[in-house]
Amino acid sequence: MSFNIALSGVAAAQKDLDVTANNIANVNTVGFKESRAEFGDVYAASLLSGSRTKVGDGVLTQEVAQQFHQGSLQFTNSALDLAITGTGYFAMSSDLSSNDFTYTRAGQFKLNDDNFIVNSSGDNLMGFPVNPDGTSSSTALSTTIPTRVPDSSGSPRQTSEVDIKMNLPANGEYKTVANFDPENQETYNAATSVTIYDSLGESHVMTYYFVRDDTDTTANPNDWRVFASVDGTQVQFESGLDSATLTFDSSGDFVNQVPTVIRTEPLGSTTTGSGTPQNAITNGSDPDQQIIIDFNLDTAQQTINEPTQFASGFEVTSLEQDGLAVGRLTGIDIDSDGLIRASFSNGTSEPISRVALVRFANDQGLTQVSNTKWKESIASGEALAGEATTGTFGEINSSALEQANVNLTTELIDMIIAQRNFQANSRALEVNNSLNQTILNIR
Secondary structure (H helix, E strand, O other): OHHHHHHHHHHHHHHHHHHHHHHHHOOOOOOOOOEEEEEEEOOOOOOOOOOOOOOOOOEEEEEEEEOOOOOOEEEOOOOOEEEEEOEOEEEEEOOOOOOOEEEEOOOEOEEOOOOEEEOOOOOEEEEEOEOOOOOEOOOOHHHOEEOEOOOEOOOOEOOOEEEEEEEEEOOOOOEOHHHOOOOOHHHOOEEEEEEEEOOOOOEEEEEEEEEEEOOOOOOOOOEEEEEEEEOOEEEOEHHHOOOEEEEEOOOOOEEEEEOOOOEEOOOOOEEOOOOOEEOOOOOOOOOOOOEEEEOOOOOOOOOOOOOEEEOOOOEEEEEEEOOEOOOEEEEEEEOOOOEEEEEEOOOOEEEEEEEOEEEOOOHHHOEEEOOOEEEOOOOOOOOEEEOOOOOOEOEEEEOEEEOOOOOHHHHHHHHHHHHHHHHHHHHHHHHHHHHHHHHHOOO
16 A cells, blocks of 8 residues: 555656646746646545544645736737736637637737738637727627728728918918919919828829909908819819909908808819810719818807918918828727727728627636637636726736746746655655565565
């Protein structure tokens, strides 16, 4: 019997050494959770045996239990490196249409050739679909989808309005409106340009020309005419007008504009001398595109955003338009609540997904698989999905990785202790062998 007791001690010490060696081997494995060998004594006795004199039957490895306490964070330069501070696991799927999930704390993610966010094993990071305002439409694990980052922001948006804030010079020279020629700077007082976009997302230059009207300098001394062109081709205004009128009072404040809403007719629908329509944009985009020229006029409130006519130089303080070109992906930001937002070259950003986190009633009941992943089991309980920073779920840290929670100093001490246990049990086997040999040598 003593042979078996010592042998069980050797096996337990060997198991302890194996666990310690595995912890040390994975000290640099991101998301790794150290294990601990847990032992129990073996004792068996019959009802009629003398329990007070019964010796135990050795030691048994009860469980190799992983320890899921938090590992320290290592900060990186990649926005797709993610670490969870607190409770939760990333949900991963090996196939785009599979619901066979695995769970991990290792957040070394990257984009594959189809722009899906994957880990080093090629598993897809699962996320909750989001609305345009960034709110999640569902937080059920069954509704998660592989997270894909678009390489463009979708369809372009044609310009429908241009906002201008400006001052026209009160001492500007009067000009004859009929002589206006965009090619001749002597026929207008000032000009400014803005980049606009058609329905295909192609950019064009829209130029505004300002002429101080000499038609009636006595009755209307502060009238200005506004002309417009696109890519050098003059366009007409609403109601077939070739120009719009801005009127100021003697204090330089805006009084009136004609037409009431200054809007260009379909760009380039001005007519040549022969009466044939002449298009400014001929690339196949929307031929009916109209643009409202908003001078930030507010006659009721007389706000400071109105155009003014003061005795200073021509000055444009703001010039904005609402069109967008096709945007290409320039960056990815991930908030602490897991919201993934893509930034594009056209200056826009849009939410694309929210990283799904999963928790379990019993973490140590999870079934360990390779590549620092776990799977749900009966002992772990059902996977419960949710958003980061809500309830008991932890926080997601972008540009960070969770290091292994292995304390190398502690492991080295444990290895020494396991080694001594192995040696002591080996010595017990040797002593038992010597005693048996002595008995066999009795004559």
